[in-house]
Amino acid sequence: MTTPKATTHVTQNEALIFERSQTGRCGYRLPALDVDETPIDELIPSNLRRDDDLAGVPEVSEPDVVRHFTRISTWNYNIDLGMYPLGSCTMKYNSRLNERVARIAGFANLHPLASERDAQGALEVIYELQQHLAEITGLPGISLQPAAGAHGEMTGVMIIRAYLDARDGEASSKRRVMLIPDSAHGTNPASAHLSGFTVKTVRSTPEGQTDLDALRDLCSAGDVAGLMLTNPNTVGLFEKNIREICRIVHDAGGLVYMDGANMNALVGWARPGDMGVDVIHLNLHKTFSTPHGGGGPGSGPCCCTKELEPFLPVPRVVRGGDGFKVDYDQPESIGRVKAFYGNFGMHLRALAYILTHGRDGLREATEAAVLNARVIAEGLTSDYERPFSDPPMHEVVFTDKRQGRKGVNTLDIAKRLIDYGFHPMTIYFPLIVQGAMLIEPTESVGRQEIQQFVEAMRAIAREAQEDPELVRTAPHTTKIGRLDEAAAARKPILRWKPEEKSATA
């Protein structure tokens, strides 16, 4: 008889649930059927029913499921564990109170097709959040229907298209160019394309600002429908010529769309509506603290000027009679972008965030977010190349230029940061900054942790000089090392199959 050997505990090697499945295991119990049973053949003929007995769907117990997800969860970094400095992602603290609010039975169990009179509380939530977001952005027209940032972008660009079509009639067909800075997020051109626009790129100046001369040139052709601009931009700088930028685009007959991904730098301090912006989307899962959930759900409300308001998606939630009502009578609307009213659960959380912060708290949060970024900018300038010298807003970009001389690049630095207990920053974005490291601390980190982060980054800079191989092979402390992503894309395995059991176990 062989002696059993101790091996790495299963928590570090939790299999796929399909590999744990045991015939006959069960994790649920339903009440017995309480109506007379009709032979199933009389209800649905056999040719319309499944004949595969759901083969492959797992059979596991409740403790199996709880252990499974608890174990794999420990392989995730998360905000509650520490600073999550992803630039342009605004990974701020997600209050448990907001989670509790979203789970109140009167909201969670409310069906979206309940009649107006039976859903007044929910409609009031939507209406009140609309009012606050309109005040925060300075843009009075608003729809909470879009489900995420890119969805809000698509909605905003469609509104521009509908407005121009209504304003210019046939002549609108000559205006099909959407201008997008070279620093923009990839969702911007993809959203513009969905509305039938051709994308032209506006270059940035060496100082990291939109190039006004280039913009004037592009606008002179007379075919410009609009400009999509992120402000503060994706290198973390406020577009100081924003008024002039809007004027140039407006004079050329176009509209200005602002990507609100970076609103956490502005709330309570400046409003896009006052800058000349026509339409913006907000990311409630960034600025307004609704949880990212490992990739959603998000919520991407679209706010616009009075002039653009008739083109917002239907239905609109408005005040009416002595309550709130759902208004479908919007003949110029672009239509619906999602079933029902958008991600209502996120609306609840965002409203709770606004109400618990209040007018002063919102302003102070912005202040702390910018100050934290400023501390990082100061703290890392001695060790990392900072391509732009203007003071940053809520996020700051560095590059790997100095470390590159030792063969250490941005990816290596990001992976080594994991060994120091931090989630990496956003890397290789924006594309205009070679080897970009975009760092956004948010207001949710204290002074001590900011200092620890700065020290970790400095330690990595020293390692890059003294022991570059250590950095190049990081991370060293995780469950798995760097994965061969190229091989994964060449021969994609996108689902588990029974026959792969032995090959992949």
Next chain:
Amino acid sequence: MLRSVGLESPEELFSTIPADILLTDRLNVPDALSEMELLARFESLAAQNAAALRPSFLGAGAYTHYSPTIIDSLIQRSEFFTAYTPYQPEVSQGTLQAIFEFQTLVCQLTGMEVANASMYDGSTALAEAVLMAERVTRRNKVIVSPALHPEYLHVAETYVAHAGIELQQGGFDERTGLSTFDDAAVDDKTAALVVQSPNFFGCVEDLAVLAERAHRAGALLVVCVTEAISLGLLKSPGACGADIVVAEGQSFGVPVSFGGPYVGLFATRERYARQIPGRLVGVAYDREGRRGFVLTLATREQHIRREKATSNICTNEGLIALAATIYLETMGRRGLQEVAAQCAQKAAYAARKIGELEGFSLPYSAPRFNEFVVRAPAAAEGLLERIADEHNITGGLALSRYSPARANDFLVCVTETNRRSEIDALVAALKSI
């Protein structure tokens, strides 16, 4: 801390914003509420949502099903709900493995070969399927069943408005309640037939026949499922020959929550994998040969391909996909079958009882899953209002909401959560009016 960066006042932090656009007044937002005040405020708002607090027979794209307790408990783990999109695989294996399991489960249920990491919801998944059908076939006519959820159709119309795609309406058999597609209409310009099953009126479509009809013309069959629990009982769209299957996954343990957040399922054939919108997770190995998971085939996506991407989608519905994954694994193979069977049985019971009432009829003859249309002797909207007021039951959805011509019709949905006593109370209420 301000001093440490050489500043004296918070205002100096915003010195790069031109003075004429800096806010001088405070925002017109209320002062901060404490935790107790906030809860009281929301509790009082929630109490005004009368529909949430009474027995309900509403379905039509959002379904009340039992959600095992462990789902909400697990998705509230910090490691899941406060994590970002898994761009850094070494510190995101939990999320990535869960998505890989989600993709596998979606393939198993739909009978398809590839599924993505999720879409916003069923309606936007359908719109993306229409766009994908055009990309795959290079044809621009899409014929949509009139028995598709009206809000889904409306969303698809918005998405394709500038995509050069023509949406045409198919036919509808008023006797059976099933879609029909005119032979002359399905031609060599047709990219896809789009059909929902069970359809908006609760009738189960014969997908195999429709797939054959589409394929004969070289078109795709796009199948949309709004009640995903039906997949526990009905033949999978994949087994019937569908080319793209989209579904609303809310039925998998996700609260109805006034319409969202939900989760869109999107599945297709392996040969179209590179045309699929959204995120995909695949298997990868590290240098030691250890198995892990990564986001893959990113060259389809907007952050690489920009305006040439298969979609603009970025953030999707990660946490809701996780909830659906936990639901499917907890209920498992037998649980899904049992829930589906209970839904069908209880709906059949309710339909029989309502159909026996004088003046009420069930207009469609096709097999149904857990929803059915009732034709009332009077306008359905007023009838349902009275039942709500006098009997404290939400009896269903008046179809006049979407179609004024259907003034007397309403849609009833029954799930495993509706006890027999509730069904009997609904029948008694209808009888008394």
